[in-house]
Amino acid sequence: MIPVIRIQAEDFDLNAEVAALTGGRADIGAIVTFAGLCRDEGGRLTALELEHYPGMAEAEIGRVAAEAANRWPLSGLVAIHRHGMIKPGEQIVLVVAASAHRRAAFEAAEFMMDYLKTRAPFWKREHLVDGSTGSWVEAKGEDDKAAERWS
Amino acid sequence: MIPVIRIQAEDFDLNAEVAALTGGRADIGAIVTFAGLCRDEGGRLTALELEHYPGMAEAEIGRVAAEAANRWPLSGLVAIHRHGMIKPGEQIVLVVAASAHRRAAFEAAEFMMDYLKTRAPFWKREHLVDGSTGSWVEAKGEDDKAAERWS
Amino acid sequence: MTMTETLTETRTRTLKLVYFAWVRERIGLAEEKVELPAETRTIADLVRWLKTRGEGYEAAFDNEAIVRAAIDHSHVKPDAVIADASEIAFFPPMTGG
């Protein structure tokens, strides 16, 4: 199982990613997808700007994916992270985990997201409705705690 | 938040269900989908036949969905369960859970699946490659244990 | 005849029974209407009575503990009171999802 890792400015398509992973197979029983979307924070934001560290982003997500593949019997694993300007309602990140059984697929997807949040080199900055550039989003302690669950 | 519950013979489309749930909204940060697929069990099966209890299937899944909506702050919840003959590789069940944050979406989707497995009135029968009708699938103790986690 | 007996007899009535999966196959019926005997108060009472109705029923309820029941589309335990139910279902443990 070779994980699919992509860092891109373009949007992604849930059906297409799932189809690429399952096409022609009859041994997959469970597919869990996670899509992270940009929120407008109660109408405060016009966009989130995502800066990333090219090269390291792919490498780090690849390491997280390899760890997931090592922990759970996965039939397929996809992780796509966008960068650049993303508007409220648009997709930011996608994880797809497929396995024979549901528990592995759920856990692997949740593990991927908890680790992406704390280890993938991406930084979010707010763009506000008054046209100004807001502040950098602060990392949340709860995200570190979520990631620690798996260690 | 009114859960979408459908019991149907027809297949469903992941993108369409997610779009129906998120369309025009900017307060959703996390969408978790679970799709359960028919496996061929190492080439042994040509199909799974799903019998269900019409009326009770909708009512019971509705009760499980209401409980999920009560436990987690959900922006949307979809549960679709197919019946009839389903071939290996085809989709059987779909759950979509949307929330502002990922933990609620993941937990609600997993809760829905654990409860669907043990409480929704559906029964699977195997159809074998030699053309014969195989046995009814036996319930798994691990599914009961999975559901008990939430009580 | 005591007052209690009169009330019990008044409540005797026709009930719809539905069966699924191997319970359906063993009984040989998907559904039927039965006249519920007056002394049949709970699901367990009903199962006991059904088992007197022939080999198919006996086979279906051979391992009583495994067969699940629902009253009017809600899961119930064997000690559940039938009361004014209109449809009672019997089926194996669920294997959907």
Added chain:
Amino acid sequence: MTMTETLTETRTRTLKLVYFAWVRERIGLAEEKVELPAETRTIADLVRWLKTRGEGYEAAFDNEAIVRAAIDHSHVKPDAVIADASEIAFFPPMTGG
């Protein structure tokens, strides 16, 4: 000159530094090449030296504990040895996902 000093001087070399998010903004550079002083053995040594290079660096590393580092695309702790790294990155805690 001792043997050790000779070896240390031999290892002095040019290193690429890259900065992200508010670390980049405070320093005012996305990347730069620096001549690493011979005594700069760990990430913590490098941070100490960078802070002597001006206000922007001081502001970026004002709260040293919060700034993360990576050597050649891998997260490292402040006590990590730079050794023969070719690219070192400094950035705030990640907020992707």
